[in-house]
Amino acid sequence: MFKSGFVGIIGKPNVGKSTLLNSIIGEKVAIATHKPQTTRNRIMGIKNTDRGQIIFLDTPGIHKAKTPLNKYMVKTAISIYADVNVLLFIVEANTGLDKDDYLTIKSLQDIKIPVIALINKIDLVKKDSVLPVIDELRKLFTFKEIIPLSALTGYYMDTLLDVIWNFLPEGPEYFPDDMFTDSSERFLAAEIIREKVMLLTHQEIPYSTAIVLESFKEDKRKNLIHVGATINVEKDSQKGIIIGKKGSMLKEIGKRSRLEMERFFDTRIYLELFVRVQKDWTRDEKSLKEFGYRSK
Ligand SMILES: Nc1nc2c(ncn2[C@@H]2O[C@H](COP(=O)(O)OP(=O)(O)O)[C@@H](O)[C@H]2O)c(=O)[nH]1
Ligand SMILES: [Mg+2]
Numbered sequence: 001m002f003k004s005g006f007v008g009i010i011g012k013p014n015v016g017k018s019t020l021l022n023s024i025i026g027e028k029v030a031i032a033t034h035k036p037q038t039t040r041n042r043i044m045g046i047k048n049t050d051r052g053q054i055i056f057l058d059t060p061g062i063h064k065a066k067t068p069l070n071k072y073m074v075k076t077a078i079s080i081y082a083d084v085n086v087l088l089f090i091v092e093a094n095t096g097l098d099k100d101d102y103l104t105i106k107s108l109q110d111i112k113i114p115v116i117a118l119i120n121k122i123d124l125v126k127k128d129s130v131l132p133v134i135d136e137l138r139k140l141f142t143f144k145e146i147i148p149l150s151a152l153t154g155y156y157m158d159t160l161l162d163v164i165w166n167f168l169p170e171g172p173e174y175f176p177d178d179m180f181t182d183s184s185e186r187f188l189a190a191e192i193i194r195e196k197v198m199l200l201t202h203q204e205i206p207y208s209t210a211i212v213l214e215s216f217k218e219d220k221r222k223n224l225i226h227v228g229a230t231i232n233v234e235k236d237s238q239k240g241i242i243i244g245k246k247g248s249m250l251k252e253i254g255k256r257s258r259l260e261m262e263r264f265f266d267t268r269i270y271l272e273l274f275v276r277v278q279k280d281w282t283r284d285e286k287s288l289k290e291f292g293y294r295s296k
Contacts, residue, residue: 003052004171007164008080011090012100013037013061016120020090020151021045021058024161028264029181029188030058031195035206037061038198040069040293042076048177051165055174057084062104069207069282072293078107086167087115088160093148094124097136105140114167117143118160123150186213187292189227189261193273196256197231197242200249205241208234210281210291214274223267230274232291234281242275250275 009017013036021030025045031038043058057080060073081087089108091101108115117137119130130148137146145163149156175182183191190211198206215228231253233239243250250273258271281287288294 005085005168008084015090114144119148
């Protein structure tokens with residue numbers, strides 16, 4: 001029997017949703033950093049096996065959003081509930097539950113699909129400390145299962161997949177079996193650059209950056225892809241920081257992005273980066289649309 005279905009990954013920012021997705025798929029389909037709100041869009045990862053096909057949807061972290069960008073992100077997360085067979089709700093073992101976890105649980109109240117709770121990052125805690133988290137989760141919602149695991153070390157990830165199969169119906173292959181994401185190469189390239197900016201910059205800069213891919217031209221004969229991208233920031237002062245002393249920051253962002261793109265696309269990359277100020281874009285609906293953060 002061939003099984004298939006859609007599985008949503010939700011939870012507050014930084015609990016390890018994207019890390020979990022990458023670990024299951026075995027490819028870096030979603031960027032993941034130690035900073036909250038790294039993921040801004042719905043990201044699809046497709047797991048193809050002999051038993052069937054599971055389509056995972058990774059989402060931005062659910063939190064009390066204030067700016068239009070953050071509101072869009074939370075809306076994107078909650079909008080997948082209607083499209084999935086199963087939801088994976090992730091919390092962290094190391095911090096316990098907080099108000100954003102409660103907010104996420106509140107969003108589950110009216111849904112009919114099975115929800116599995118995952119207590120991630122158990123590599124960071126002693127075994128005993130997971131028990132109170134399990135107790136608290138039990139009191140808050142009727143989860144079908146509660147599984148402690150570590151997306152980073154892979155601990156109990158096999159158990160998770162076994163459990164997911166139990167909740168999936170017999171079904172067709174929704175996507176070709178050599179496909180592992182629906183993201184375009186252009187989107188993946190832009191996300192790689194955004195990840196490097198998030199890792200290399202501080203304070204508000206990671207949250208004020210949007211990448212626009214200007215060009216993505218493949219030269220098969222030369223085994224080369226020419227990538228041109230603009231890093232958009234919100235303020236003039238941020239532009240200076242992205243460029244750095246004598247261009248040193250931009251050079252480092254470019255170097256790290258190029259190296260990762262070369263690994264990912266398995267080809268040489270010629271990367272050209274530009275920096276531009278789009279005043280207060282995270283608060284401006286038109287700019288959000290322009291940068292691909294549009295409400296459906
Ligand atoms: N120690 C540990 N760190 C983890 C684990 N899973 C994720 N992380 C880290 O937690 C941070 C946030 O991960 P990310 O996947 O971006 O979280 P998201 O915002 O929920 O998508 C990153 O620094 C990850 O490396 C885990 O199982 N153990
Ligand atoms: Mg994420």
